[in-house]
Amino acid sequence: MKSLPGLLQEYSPDNIFNADETGLFFKALLDKTAVFQGETCHGGKQ
Numbered sequence: 001m002k003s004l005p006g007l008l009q010e011y012s013p014d015n016i017f018n019a020d021e022t023g024l025f026f027k028a029l030l031d032k033t034a035v036f037q038g039e040t041c042h043g044g045k046q
Helices: 004-008 019-027
Strands: none
Touching: none
16 A cells, blocks of 8 residues: 555646645535426436
8 A cells, every 4th residue: 555645746746636625616516407498307406
């Protein structure tokens, strides 16, 4: 099993994110989705 510093060496610093940065994308998710007229909507909000 590799240690965290060993794993991070395989990635460039531009591709390493912390939880605070990725949390911004989670909050930006849409509440609604578009459906073509005549189609039924499947699923739901959890």
